[in-house]
Amino acid sequence: MKILLATEKPFSPAAVRKMRELAEAEGHQFVTLESYTSIEELLHAVADASALIVRSDPVTAQVLDAAPELKLVVRAGAGYDNIDIKACTARNVIAMNTPGQNSNAVAELAFLMMLYMARSGFAGKWGTELRGKSIGLHGFGNVSRFMNQIAKGFGMKVYAYDPYVEENEMKQSGVIPCKTPEELYSNCQYVSLHIPLNNKTRKSIGYELLKLMPPEAVLVNTARKEIIDEDGLLKIFDERSDIKYLSDIEPDCKAIFEQKYSGRFLFTAKKMGAQTEEANTNAGIAAVKQIIDYFKTGNDKFRVN
Ligand code: 3PG
Secondary structure (H helix, E strand, C coil), rough: EEEEEEEECCHHHHHHHHHHHHHCCCCCECCCCCCCCCCCHHHHHHHCCCCCEEEEECHHHHHHHHCCCCCEECCCCCCCECCHHHHHHCCCCEECCCCCHHHHHHHHHHHHHHHHHHHHHHCCCCCCCCCCCEEEEEECHHHHHHHHHHHHHCCEEEEECCHHHHHHHHCCCCCCEECCCHHHHHHHHHHEEECCCCCCCCCCCHHHHHHCCCCCCEEEEEECCCHHHHHHHHHHHHCCCCEEECCCCCCCCHHHHHHCCCEEECCCCCCCCCCHHHHHHHHHHHHHHHEEEEEEHHHCCCCCC
């Protein structure tokens, strides 16, 4: 079977080498399309692929139509909002993700951004410390569990809101459970977002929640830019000069931030949360293993459609 790894933002060479070794050892052909710049390159490469591994690369109906042999798409990562799930289902293509594999890398990046901002961007000015501050985890999945551990190491007080996780589970992890998002945002100087992008969460974080945050509030977004209501974000930034926004991807309103809110934001140009050798290896190997296993035994444990 031909397995195509198509990544506009490439994995580390070590991760790709390990993926290739694993696939070839099982008799599969392993082909890479890295750092591609046009959709045509992807359409051409998928033409005879039986399995496709992607990162945030859009897998649209057009891509699927160009891949008549395709049985399986694996998103090497957690969020699969880049995959047209309905189009996959309509074409009998199985879609999977590899949850949890890059969670630690994302949590470390969130803290990197928080510390950088807390120390005023290393500009020689005084800053603040994380110890003793409160952090709210919006969503208590894989990334949040690492966030909790790291936050505890920094001596932070950790709150979480997640309607899909039992309160007891949070308590056992030493986290204070909140019953509503409002409770979370009111209690926490830092709020870190760990929710997927879907129709319920799109533009769900905006003015009404952010206005509840205590003084010197910091919103940390290593999830998706689309979960933010950017009009609401700009409104609270206009009203309150103490609030800051750290995002692992540039928002659409980046130019306004640059013009009006200097020193109050930090944006990565490309999504960097999962960009470590360890995360690439974990997610890449998991993706290849899932494909091998599916073709061998039909195991579709991480199926999302
Ligand atoms: C994920 O959903 O797993 C992360 O956002 C990583 O995305 P990336 O593979 O595009 O870096």
